Amino acid sequence: MPIRQQADTKIWKRRTTKAQFAVWFGWLLGVAIFVYCWRLISDKTIWFFVADAPKQAADMAERMVPPKWSYMEVLWAPVWDTINIATLGTLIAIVIAVPVAFCAARNTTPSVHFVRPVALFIIVSSRSINSLIWALMLVTLIGPGVLAGVIAIGLRSIGFCAKLLYEAIEEIDQSQVEAIIATGAARSQQLSFGIVPQILPAFAGISVFRWDINIRESTVLGLVGAGGIGLQLDSSISTLAWTQVSLILLVILATVIVSEWVSAKIRHAII
């Protein structure tokens, strides 16, 4: 701990002078970058609209209440679609993610130099493209509707599930696998008796966690035409039917809270 001598008392400091300067310089750099970025954004903003926003917000809020409860009859089908998109999408994702994860984990991959990079590339590209962008592409390809949403959610979730799963596979207790090998087990038997039981809880947890995220994501897929409640949200906003919009927002809120509760319960039971 650096101590500074001042007259004849010793004063304790958290950092040495040099470290202190380094920290200050880091802050300065950070603030400079931030201010620069902010200027660029501010140049592209029409501040008159921003100043006007509180009035607009009050106006919008006024038009949103009370929610049009009778619209709920129309909403049940889209809510069911939204849940289906999330659930079926997650199912597709985990079916594909399992082999990808086994190819990506260092200790189970058939080849570190050829198969593993391919698996990692699949994971990264699936993760870095948002489900909305996947949906955008799929809608042009197979037409608007629920199926495009299911596949978009599926493609997006492969990377997430496979990444967490392969990390779980790499962290397994190797001694159990060795014990299985010692009994003369074949490679497939090692996998099924040595590795799978160890990652099963993680696997179940990851699937449920992703399902929860997918419910949230599938509520917006309708904005690009891929089915679900987003479709109703989009059309209500563009027809300025604000009382319907507020009901849809409430429904989304309820769906998300319920799904979060379910997923927390299940994960709690597993772990």
Add this chain to the structure above:
Amino acid sequence: MSQGASIRRWKRPPFIQNPTLRWGLWVGAAIYLSVAFGTMEINWDRVAEGVVRGERFLAAFFPPDFVTRWDSIQDGILESLWMTITSTVIGIILSVPVGLGAARNLAYKPVYLFCRGILAVSRTFPEIILAIFFVKLFGFGPFAGFLALSVGTIGFYGKLLAEDIEDMDPVQAEAIKSVGAGWLQWLNYSVQPQVMPRMIGLGIYRLDINFRESAVVGIVGGGGIGATLLTSFDRYEFDSAAAILLVIIGIVMVLEYSSGYIRKWVQ
């Protein structure tokens, strides 16, 4: 193993111990799947058409065309990056007081409930829905996207910060208190050093998330590369779209690798 008349065979224990629950889950899943597939309206003719079309579609993606629209791609990517940085910074700054208030061991009950409420609301809605409303309120452009991402950041970062503070070691906090530190000193010398390493890591992780999200808020008019991407799709310029997607993947990869590196270095 006994060599008696009946040979006992070992069976592996099932993952779900309760047999009723296990079979119930299988039956429930089967029923759900049949109902779900039954109610899903899929236009199979259109899908079959799409499969044929897919080939041409994929062919249109290759080779990616970086050159023709490079100016607008560059513009969009830079705008996305600015939005990412500013929204992460502002979001984190705003989430610190909220996170402190939402930690049960720091705040009084009313403050706690209020802050938890803020976190819950800002976490529920996807950034894209927030962006729709901010675009309505503040007009098109990166400012709306910036606000949407900031609100998303508050929900994410505030919640994790609060949880981290609740998990901290109370002994160190007590030690600082016992030497007569004021509240701010107490925060600065006992709470902050304990949560800092993890929070830096999470901040960089959030930067990563914000970049990914900034690529889509443009679809609803919130500025950034999403607008450019949507335009190129609408104009059927799939080779430019492919270039944009590759640029996004590239930046995300760079961010992910560097964030992993920085997190390792911090911890």
